[in-house]
Amino acid sequence: MMLIVTGGAVHIGAISTAYYSPEGLIEVQTTKIPGHKEYTISESLARRAIEVLNRTVTIAAGIHYDNITKSEIEMIVEIVNKRMDEYLFNKK
Structure with missing residues (x-):
């Protein structure tokens, strides 16, 4: 399953894939673009x-x-997490 999370100027800053290892453990591999966070x-979204x-x-x-502030970043993260929960728990 592929999910895209964007806001503001649309771009790709990171891609994370979560999968089960042969031992049944969750593994997450991430590619991040330099300068992006x-x-x-x-x-965390892939793991959830x-x-x-x-x-x-x-x-x-x-x-x-x-020119985003730390409090605005925190608000965006909260919104993203809420939207992910809405998606995940309405999808089941």
Whole structure:
């Protein structure tokens, strides 16, 4: 399953794929673009999604707003997490 998380100027800052290892453990592999910090969101979302959906999940994330403050970033992360929960728990 592929999910895309964007906001502001659309771009790709990080891509995370969560999958089950042969031992049955959840593994997450992330590719991050230099200078971008979306991996902090994409990794946690991929991990949460695989736990609920029980299948390989890839999250592509790119969120950019000029001159954003720390509190605005925290608000965006909260919104993204809420939307992910809405998606995951309405999808089951």
